[in-house]
Amino acid sequence: MEEGVVNEILQGPLRDVFDSKQLITDISGSGNNWAVGHKVFGSLYQEQILEKLRKSAEHCDCLQCFFVIHSMGGGTGSGLGTFLLKVLEDEFPEVYKFVTSVYPSGEDDVITSPYNSMLAMKELNEHADCVLPIDNQSLFDIISKIDLMVNSGKLGTAIKPKSLVTSSAGAFKKRQEKPFDAMNNIVANLLLNLTSSARFEGSLNMDLNEISMNLVPFPQLHYLVSSLTPLYTLADVNIPSRRLDQMFSDAFSKDHQLIRADPKHSLYLACALMVRGNVQISDLRRNIERLKPSLRFVSWNQEGWKTSLCSVPPVGHSHSLLALANNTCVKPTFIELRERFMRLYKKRAHLHHYLQIEGMEESCFTEAMSSLSALIQEYNQLDATKSMPAEDLPRLRIAV
């Protein structure tokens, strides 16, 4: 809802990739106010948005899903972004909606981000098919780790520069590195790996609709924690299979997750492993067997693994792994969100900015809170079953 970023893209090296008619901008922005994004700009631009969506959809032989990429803490991405979800749901009810949401981290500079995030969460709960939460702090930690490796100059460990998950090598043209570029590259790689099986051949393909089918056991529990490995490739190519196994182990460590979460110590509902490159089914199975004992799965899905093999590796790597987990470790993120929201809401700070927008009432806030609390409660209930032994339920008896 302001022109700066979009204009920059249109003048940058990718200007030919984007259709300049398929964009909507305004002048003043949303002022970091969810209500402005959702209610004001939502109703103002609804027709235009629908028209451009329909135009894009017409170009498709077969439309399978939408990717919505936004942040939760701001005004436009958060407000207008979630407004869009409702529009998509009404207009294209059979098309899946994958949402990549950047959650605000601890030290973020937008004071009203807790309000924006909370209000957006309710929409995500109700209208998204699948959400991939990301937070800036984790991305930043990953980058710091990489910088440490690159600069540590350990003997014999030279990193192939093109292989950094943050590098824009393989990107179209060299351009000025800007502050968030490295972090955004990680998210870009996430989306690349997610769609790799749909774009390239492999011996066990996985389509995007399969992700929703396998990883969302109950409609409300559709938040997937993602992790990408490897973060870089060492130039030393002498230890291929140990490196491969290391890649699998890393995918489950808390340092590689794209939000602050520790899946190993929480409960898994389902897990998907999307492997790219020269990896075969036996490598995949060996690693699953190896890692299974250290992971806790919910009792009714003890062997809940979804796997896929794509033959084409990403640029600069010989293989890579994207792990998507439906795991109760997202709970702390939501609990923290609720706490930060409560701190502001109790004091009624900045509330008037929202309430003065037409269509906004206090009930919007309280409803959003109860929606999030219900979600947290669901995760709590699942966690409570963590320590119970898996019991086999009595089966149907047949009279012989």
Added chain:
Amino acid sequence: MSIVTVQLGQCGNQIGFEVFDALFSDSHCPQGLCSKRENEAYQASCKERFFSEEENGVPIARAVLVDMEPKVINQTLSKAAHSGRWKYGQHSCFCQKQGSGNNWAYGYSVHGPRHEESIMNLIQKEVEKCDSLNGFFIIMSMAGGTGSGLGAFVTQNLQDQYSNSLKMNQIIWPYGTGEVIVQNYNSILTLSHLYRSSDALLIHENDAVHKICAKLMNIKQISFRDINQVLAHQLGSVFQPTYSGEGSFHYRRNPLGDLMENLVPHPEFKMLGVRNIPQMSENSLAYSTFTWAGLLKHLRQMLISNAKMEEGIDWQVRPPLSGLPTLGKMSLNKEFHFNTSIANLVILRGKDVHSAELGAFKDPALYTSWLEPVHAFSVWKTQRAFSKYEKSAALVSNSQFLVKPLDMIVGKAWNMFASKAYIHQYTKFGIEEEDFLDSFTLLEQVIASYCNLGF
């Protein structure tokens, strides 16, 4: 008589390619170890069954390829065309863009009715190319969405439209530790539907074939291609031509009919398993020799101890001694020992095949009491060696082989069903909880029937 193959989904298409390739390579193999005339008769019979002829002489597989997304079919078609030896018909495939999302309900209730006419038309065209139709092979997996759901739908349609032809479904049983999370749901829905509409289910387990690749073939980094090639080898050893009877040198014309007659005497018992020996890497083959006595001894022990491959056979297992009371109902909880059969078919290929002694397979103790060994056991032979193995023996068995795996899948699916996980994905497309319950009931019935064979 000819067999029309329908390849469904990624698994079905990838395997189908390897099967046709194996059949073709074997029939053109120079080491047939028999006379030229014999070899030519074998080739002609194989060709009639599985390939049709084109003007420029390149054989075309009698197959229809179906998938709900284009990548695998394109790959399969081009692999076949590039081999230069045989290929698929240009217009024999049907494909869509969006896939089935691993959702049985989507494959069965959405894709099925939507594309029924196109798919059945393709099959009709292929059938018309045959002088006489023996029946259908349907190659599919149970774990995914297209092979399983659409496969079940197509089989049902074949039953309605071609009620006089036989249908054998080649089903791939997924790995125990999943490839797909909802594979147990997809599997029980598939099996229960196929039990009603198919004539026989020939089942291959990924876990078992994986072990064969690891232990017998010594493959270090096993790929799906390796697994599919072992599978294709097993299928080829069953369906390549054999003599039509004892003392005959003409090739059998009705393999599917003969197989069903021998192996599926009762509609309650339709699950067939294949064992094939020897199985080894080509390098080892050069240094090995076999005797029929040795091969048959191993094969028999594999049968009664339910071994899936030639290594690690439990020689302690013995058939119950006649005259003593039978061991009683097979218990699924204990390590069960003896594998009772309803019917067995042994297929022998290679040198001196007529000298093979098969008495041990006719022991009544191997079989359930309501069928005489003379009806329960049959043997097919040919002198022509298969795929460079001087002697090879295959066993197709209707026995308790598959009870344990079936029981495990039903158990896991039941646990998941009790928590209602993922059910909303199926009800979205018209498969209700009742359909699940029906499937569970049918399969528990099948398990119980097989368990009671010991009486």
